[in-house]
Amino acid sequence: MSPKNAFYAQSGGVTAVINASACGLIETARQHPDKIGKVFAGRNGIIGALLEELIDTSQESAEDIARLRHTPSGAFGSCRYKLKSLETHRGQYERLIEVFKAHDIGYFFYNGGGDSADTCLKVSQISAALGYPIQAIHIPKTVDNDLPITDCCPGFGSVAKYVATSIREAGFDVASMSRTSTKVFILEVMGRHAGWITAACGLAAEQEGEGPHILLFPEIEFDEEKFLAKVKATVEKYDHCVIGVSEGIKDKEGNFLSETGLRDAFGHAQLGGVAPTIAQLVKDKLGYKYHWAVADYLQRAARHIASKTDVEQAYALGKSAVEIALAGKNAIMPAIRRLADTPYRWDIAEAPLSEVANVEKFMPRDFITEDGFHITEACRRYLSPLIEGEDYPPFKNGLPDYVRLKNVAVPKKLAGEFKL
Known part of the structure; x- marks a missing residue:
């Protein structure tokens, strides 16, 4: 046989x-x-x-x-x-x-x-x-790292390394220009319901004063008043503020801050970019000059x-x-x-x-600091080996130098066409 x-x-x-x-x-x-x-x-x-x-x-x-x-x-x-x-x-x-x-x-x-x-x-x-x-x-x-049982999911460790590197480098940039230019930088990363990628941004903050100073997780209800107070205090202390935010953060009513009203092919809400929403809030309420970026496909393609x-x-x-x-x-x-x-x-x-x-596997509450704005040492111990x-x-x-396969088609054996 x-x-x-x-x-x-x-x-x-x-x-x-x-x-x-x-x-x-x-x-x-x-x-x-x-x-x-x-x-x-x-x-x-x-x-x-x-x-x-x-x-x-x-x-x-x-x-x-x-x-x-x-x-x-x-x-x-x-x-x-x-x-x-x-x-x-x-x-x-x-x-x-x-x-x-x-x-x-x-x-x-x-x-x-x-x-x-x-x-x-x-x-x-x-x-x-x-x-x-x-x-x-x-x-x-x-990349969302949200499958159960497995300790981590392939794809996540590389995204984690990319966003931690990117937000560290952007943090150096903002810190050097904050006296006369940008005060707040926001990096939006993937994560609809689970904040693992946002947490990975936190690995960049190894010393006092290093960004990111604030992380916004889907697991933590977004509180505008507390957030703005945190931004203001951070700028007053360090002269700038670096923020990592998940695309999936929600308000007190449980609505995505960036939901467009559309659905993707899996039936999930289509999210439209929370970084500019947060940036505009900072500008309107605190008057700080800002810049924002969306990691988007770059984070998951960064081989x-x-x-x-x-x-x-x-x-x-x-x-x-x-x-x-x-x-x-x-x-x-x-x-x-x-x-x-x-x-x-x-x-x-x-x-x-x-x-x-x-x-779905979400961030454990003990991986997030009590104030909801950063990662704990337990989270750092979990994440650190995955970007090594x-x-x-x-x-x-x-x-x-990446490969492009020939992708030769196998001759079809069945008659007729199948409609999706």
Whole structure:
């Protein structure tokens, strides 16, 4: 009996290290040709499976697959497309199984966040019910660091390193100009419900007076009066104020300060930029000159300053996903397990997808100072190892030398078109 093929897809917002997970998975699968045939990748995530738009990764050289470890973004294309419930959209899941069956796929590896974990779990369930069992393994990925069980999420450590570096450098800039120019600088970072990235900004403040001086978390209700008083006191003491703010901070009524009224493809509220809102508040109420910036895609694409810890963990999780599948297991997510803080030690455990799907991990209250405006030493101990080490990509002509795969399409076998 010939070995089954595997399907791998990337989902949601991409990161600086999601391709490292792809690298770990594909390289490991190639080491077991007797158990895994070809690894097909979905063009633009799960949409690639639904539309039968598969990529034959066997057409890529070993050298180019190895270069994925140093390349940001999603090499095969990602998407924000959430499969609905089995009850209301059973046809989508039946289509997936139809495509998998047509291409002799027995392994499903989905690399993403909480919504992807939910999809992976549902595929494992319905495939068995339809008589074509698929071993579905979820590979964690999210810069938001909000998946449960795993100590941290691949992508987060590199974003944390980027925002901490960026806000430190901006802080030096503002401090040098504050006598006659800008008094307040605001950096907006990602984080809809969980303030992990905002907390990472706090790592830059190692000495008295260093920015960021104020952090605004989604977990802490925004109090305008207390915030303005804190800004005023900080400027009076240090002659400037550096602020890190999560895109997802809310007012007393629970409304996002930056909500636009639109929804993304996952059904999440579309946020429109809280930094200018905060900046205008500072200007109107305190009269300080300000500058603001939104890290946006830069924070999650910054492979040039990726955390070595993050890269190693991302690769290891891709590798472990294959090993878990080859062990005959199903509906599992390989997870990082912290063994010690100093020196940082970790290994990989296994988390049931039933305990991962649709569960968000928020900042513990004891990671945030009593006044709600900064991180505690406990938080610093947790975060510090995750940004450790440098893993620079190769450079060519003064710029990072990233790989672009050929992404050769697999011939379609099914008749007709599937409508999303």
